[in-house]
Amino acid sequence: MGDVVNLNQFRKKQERKSAKEKASQNRRAYGRTKAERKDAEKQHRKDTNELDGRKLTNQRKTDDSSKAES
Template sequence: MGKVVNLNQYRKQRSQKEREENASENRIKFGRTKKERMLLQLETQRSRADLDNKLLTDKSSTDDAPDTE
């Protein structure tokens, strides 16, 4: 007589294998190295600091300004 196969286990194994393959493809497609993430973060911080330095007035001083109505 042939070997009895539990179909639920087979389906779960097949599903797990498909998810692992999909995850592997996504890591290659969308993944970034730590160096790339750090460079992006540093670049973002620099651009924010640059914009903050170009403000004409502080945010706190606009609250104290008299209404011109």
């Protein structure tokens, strides 16, 4: 006769194993190293600053001559 197995422990062990495998697959598919994330953030800040420097401001020029005519 076989050993007595606690089915709850067996189920939990299987779920942990499955979760570890899925996490490993996700790390391969989506994961980036800390250096890669840092470089991407640095590039994003650089791009943002560059674009902000090129923004056109929406300033209204007050024309004193037009006010005087009214």
